[in-house]
Amino acid sequence: MRLLLCFLLLLATTLPARAEVAGEMAAALREQGLTGAVWALVTPEGVATGAAGLADAGTGAAMRPDHRVQMGSVTKTVLATGVLRLVTLGHLSLDQPLADILPTVAIDNPWAATHPLRLRHLLDHTSGLDDARLWQVFSRRPVADTPLMQGIARDGQALRLRWPPGQRFSYSNTGYTLLGMVVEAVTGERYEAWLDRAFLTPLGMRDSTFGFVTQTGPGADPRLAMGHFDDGSTQAAIPWFTRPAGQFTTSAADMARLAQFLMGDGMIDGVPFIASDLLRTMGRQTGTAAARAGLPIGYALGLQIRDRHGVVGLCHSGNIVGYRAMLCLYPDQGKAFFISVNADSETASYPALDAILIRALSLPPVTPLPTAADPERAKWQGIYTPLPNRFDQFAYLDGLTATVMVMAVPDGLLLTNMQRPDRMLLPLGNGLFRQQDRTIASHVFMEDADGVSFSDGGQSYQRVPAWRFWLGWLSVGAGLLGLGWLLLIGLWRLVLGPRSLGGMVSISALLALMLPAPFLIWGQSFLALGDATVGSVLLAVVTGLLPIALLATLFLDRRRTGLLPWLDRLASLATLQWLTVLAVAGLLPFRLWG
Template sequence: MFQKILSLSLSLFLVLFLLNIAYAKSDIHIESQINNTLENENIVGLSWSTISNGHIEVGSAGYANISTFEPMTPAQKMHVGSVTKSVLAMGVLHLIFEERLTLDTNVESLLSELNFDNAWSDRSPIKVKNLLDHTSGLDNIRMWQLLSTKPLPNTPLEEAFESSQHNLLKIRTEPGTQYSYSNMGYTLLAMVIEAVTNERYEYFLDVNLLTPLEMHDSSFAFISQRGQFADPLLAMGYYENNVAQSAVPSYLRPAGQFTTTAPDMAKFMMFVLGDGKVNGEGFVRPEHMNMLTEPLGTEAHIAGLNIGHGLAFAKRDRHNVLGMCHPGTTFGFRAYICLFPDENKGFFYATNTDNETTDYEKFNKLFINRLSLTPAKITEPMGKGVELSRLQGIYLPSPNNMAEFEFIDMLFNFIWLEQSNDHLLIKSLQNADRQLLQINESLFRDVHRTQASHVVYSNEESRVFISDGLKTFQKASGITLVLYWVSLIFGLIGLIYILLIGVIRIFKRDKDGLRRIKWVFINLALFSLPIYLYANQSFLKFGDITAASICLAFLSGLLPITLLFSLWISLRGKLQSKLIKLDIASFMMSIQFCLVLAAWGQIPIIFWQ
């Protein structure tokens, strides 16, 4: 009997020993992969946590601060950008659990001091759920709200919505019908919290959300690496080429101001994967936990697409698995959280480098492989659908992400659909072609996805749309777009001609020729001044009223005037000369483009409103 027990014990010890060796090798393997990725992608440091059936792992790699050679640790505090929204959303859902709010609370009435411009307010006022799932129809952000040195850590939230900005809260699509990411929307959510609690939203969430979740090293309060609000545990942020960037306050801080650690985010993931209870007591309603990633009520969802954004996360189909995820970007930091409820797994990571050329998707794939997630079942075609030739054509962003750049997005971020045998191709100027397989009459699947990824639908006005649940495009006239491009090309040709011929006439001392173009030539040459001023000021002042921005606004507003004046001078002279005719043609080409820009509100160029 003793020998059997001894033999069984030795066998069990051997199994555990081998498992520990395998586990250690696995840890070494993932650390090696992360370190290689950091080096290859020029990332300074990274901290992460994973959860698998209640088992938590945390880790780190690289540096928290290059200048002091401080190594990154799992307990390092990191800024997480828009991952903040998923955490803040749980605080709002807790207020709903406490019956101090509802998903259908009318935000326009609650925040009546703001100048909402909602053409659908009678039938579709903005509700709390519209802010949570980004279906409010609000614009995303304005440059002055993002890049400004004016806001302080305690600046009242209402200053992000100045009453003088009459079109700031203009609703661009009927609330509830269409997804359009909005940082303004989550700032309004924080104002809703303050309106119903009579407390600063940071304090309320720290006490009533983070404390119950035992996230003691996290906070919604402003924390920086230097100055009055310095925290020695906060990693330094970096851009390309290891350019350091300290944290700065923001007008829209509720949308991206949250400091946390990898272990704390593991606790948050545990809660989200649970049933909405904390220590056995209700905290968020179970039905709302089931809606965290469900895109309910949008036109794309009604048309059959089950990919989109819910009350706190977006459903993401990548690397053959389906997750509920949210990315985050802020000054010098990037972060990502992704959960897989069916398997009770998830991962979070934060990096103290915001590098535009880095392929952060490599980290997502690495952690997905680490968790050994089960591949999603691929959705196959289910029958004959709509004739693909009917869908071919040009599609414009509807709406685009930022209203002040609508004209630019129309010119450069449109897509066009082409039929390729029995497939549909999405083409664009910005990205590689995407091949879509037809699932049924309205649904399509990207060949690199497992689920239906796009839906085509029509509204009451018979306008045709294509949506991936997060971006929507409306079919438009190709002729109109071509005319805008012709206007752009001719306008640029005219302005370049004026600049070049002006330089030539100066060197040739052609006084008569220079007389015709000198005012517009001087106007164009002076644009070098705001370029110089912008290059020598902090990018954080881009949305402020500075010498650079005033100069740019003045010169751009003056340009149509100097063009018209130069045209008038030229028309007064003898028109037999070919040079005079060329001058007149260049003025007219430039003027027509200025008129188009003015019609779209692009002249004068102003970023502080």
């Protein structure tokens, strides 16, 4: 009887808390315009799962705690842990060169003699590899069993390293796709089959699979919640070229089991499954230049130290078409949470959902590190560009829009950037700074043989001469002014005259730039953006013809005199210089599938 009363008392104190979380989550989903969510809360006392919103906006079906979901890049945490199982078995070593495991994969590594690409670098995103190209992510070509090698490179091209391996963090889906190939090379099986059988099953994750699962067609899973876009439209799961980096179907309860294991001693039923020292290393980066300079946040073996909402945990976020997810572990307290939202929105605040679960866990807040006087902070002023940047295909654009201006102000350093809100950094000493809304060091500034750089744990930036940055924008400005002039004066002449052969060539080429729009916007799904479709081929053709048309205009109208013809020539030259820059950067012709 006493045991029953204790159970009822525990139930009475637990259920209202669960109901309160569900109520808060439902309100947050409505406020953020999101469809539905499932989550799990892990504490030393046990696991609580919950759900709110809709599993399918098309049918109005409510989300249930046992619905299966997808989680995008949180897959990397699971895959990395599976690789650590192979390391524990002795089939792999973290410091093993990739060339020894995948000798047929061509790697262009200029630093191979001193910095070979190792397994650890793929797990830590410190390989120097590009993240992915549009064709690897936005394509309708892959099927569920497309060989992984087809998603790595095309036409036998080597994978190019842009920085010495191990030195700087640069997120790479390509790197984790290579890890899927590593599993296949070592086990002799498809990575999905081996991981499902030899890794997920022993963990008791029977609702989870690395295999392809979707909501429609033959073999559809009625328990898999439907994905959604901003407008509430539905999107079923589709196959990916880079599937080891983001294809995983699971449930909230299964992710709670994984979280409990990751915070444990690596044993299953008293038998070692993964070496405990490997588990303790996850999320704790020590090898990069930023880590050696004292930055505590970083990525290692599939997890990243994350300082948010006044607490510090080991986390991984993820998004895939139709879903956003987050897994966070707080090992010191034996607590964790997982959430998957079946809506991929560009405007919603997903951290607001994380905050609800963090409050529900009653985690002790971290006292922010005190600031320290830093009279030398002005030495870090300057203009910094991402190096290496995440998407090599758009390195030129990142050099313009992702560049950070660092200015010394009375309280510390002010970081301004076109892509993010301004950030205030408070000095901690020795080149370390804490972002104003964080509790531990979030940035480190360094000076070495390569010059001055800084890292925020998720991206490295190199200081560049100011003239180079402003010259780049001057080139863009001149090019846009030239294009604007040629378009306006061309339309004016087209309507009112007088016309010239060269002018007709240039205005025709400019108007042709609009031809791909209907095909790209209305004629195809954005999920095929990286494929060679009618729209993308047209885009490549018209952007490739534009400089040829402008050169032809200069030649055909070379004998025209007067102010307007000279302004036309100046505009053509201004446009051509920018098009030349774009061509050198690999953005002209603009070939989405390349």
